[in-house]
Amino acid sequence: MELSVLKQLESLTTIEKQQKNRQIFSDDIPPTAIDLQESKEFNVPVLNDYFFRNHAIYVSKHNRFAPYPMHTHQFFEMNYMLQGNANETVNGDRVHLSQGDLLLLDIGSEHSIDALGENDILINVLFRDRNISLDFLNQIQSQQSVLYDFMINHLRKEKTEKRYMVFRSGMHDIRTSLERIIEEYFRPRPFSDTIIQAELTVLIAELIRGNEPTIDDPSPAQKLAVKLLNDIHKHYRDLSLEDLANKYAYNKNYLGNLFSKEVGKTFSEALTQERLINARRLIQNTKKPISEICLEVGISNKSFFYHKYHDLFGNTPKDDRQHTNGYISPSHTNPPLTIL
Structure with missing residues (x-):
């Protein structure tokens, strides 16, 4: 990670200053970013595609010092732990992220995030394209062999779909692509959009390759x-x-x-x-x-x-x-x- 980008991400935003002083959540989401009809249906805030505004993805730093309340969204989301640690509640499960970990959140997943500390940097990557989902990743992977097809179909039948997935910090290639995307997004230069699109393609391929399904306690x-x-x-x-x-x-x-x-x-x-x-x-x-x-x-x-x-x-x-x-x-x- 480029030092200048890391320093930019470590600096306090206006919302972070408020949250650090008051130790309570300061809502920085405008009303137009909330789908009121779906929020009423699911009884939690549902974020729409407000963030993208002519962009294929939206990348942001998660605000520190206060817990983020339970919500869901109409798009595929990645939470990347660039630095430090974080604890989230995802569809009722507690998920701990350490530096280098990546959490994939499917469309419609509900999650909240505990307060982050001074040295914790969590990056959100949101995808406008609603065709991108965990089912999409599994579908592409199942096309690689009948073995993958069998394993993935078995998991769908035998396990409750959690609608999220965690990649741990050992996936070096995934980290490399993510950090390149972050650098180009927060320090835009000529051809940054082209590089981001290319790295997104690589990232999706690395995620598919890195997700090896297994069967627990097989007969x-x-x-x-x-x-x-x-x-x-x-x-x-x-x-x-x-x-x-x-x-x-x-x-x-x-x-x-x-x-x-x-x-x-x-x-x-x-x-x-x-x-x-x-x-x-x-x-x-x-x-x-x-x-x-x-x-x-x-x-x-x-x-x-x-x-x-x-x-x-x-x-x-x-x-x-x-x-x-x-x-x-x-x-x-x-x-x-x-x-x-």
């Missing part, structure tokens, strides 16, 4: 299903159910039924999906002929390939090649997942 059948999905992820080109039955010493029909029950799709469907996911990656990131890509991922029937590709992605291979989206086209495959 033996779930453990076996994850092993099978890992095999599909690594050997999709020429793998068969018979190969896996021999590898794990199970009857082929029994293994196929177990797979279908745990994963929610047949082995053949999962294998085809994995092949299509990798075909899409090659289509978006290489100039190889599509007919060559079909064979490379293990699909010899071209009509079958085109039909299943459109069913899965909603686009033709040609459309995806022409309109490649940098958000969802990583240039390498994800590593295998493990259960903790």
Whole structure:
């Protein structure tokens, strides 16, 4: 972090001076920033998109020295602990943030923030685009492999959706992108907007890559299903159910039924999906002929390939090649997942 920007953030704002003297919350939110109808419905203040005003994001320092009351918002929010510590209540849970931690708050999450001290710097990053949400991050991640798809769908079914997520300070790449955004926002220079947009794309990609879903206390059948999905992820080109039955010493029909029950799709469907996911990656990131890509991922029937590709992605291979989206086209495959 640039020293000049850090000094700027450490200096007291007018609101902070008031809160430091009175030790009570001073509301700096104008009435036009509150959605009155939704606030009445949810019985807490609901912040609207007032802050953006022709900007894709809004970045601010959270005012120190007084607790911030419970509220919710119509946009995706990140709370980044640039310095010090903070305690929040998010959807009824207590969340502690240490320096370098990042809290993602989904649209509609309710949270309050305990009073910050002199040395605590909490940065708020708000996103105007309502398509960005935790579901969006999970959706993009699930498109990387059938293994991710299974893990994320399992978490949705088995766990209460907290609608928030915490990344701890070990994620160096996430911190680097965030601090670059903060520097460019608070010390604008030529091309700052362009750099911020570029870093936002990198940040979203890093968040997706850094969110590895796991299953707590998995059953033996779930453990076996994850092993099978890992095999599909690594050997999709020429793998068969018979190969896996021999590898794990199970009857082929029994293994196929177990797979279908745990994963929610047949082995053949999962294998085809994995092949299509990798075909899409090659289509978006290489100039190889599509007919060559079909064979490379293990699909010899071209009509079958085109039909299943459109069913899965909603686009033709040609459309995806022409309109490649940098958000969802990583240039390498994800590593295998493990259960903790």
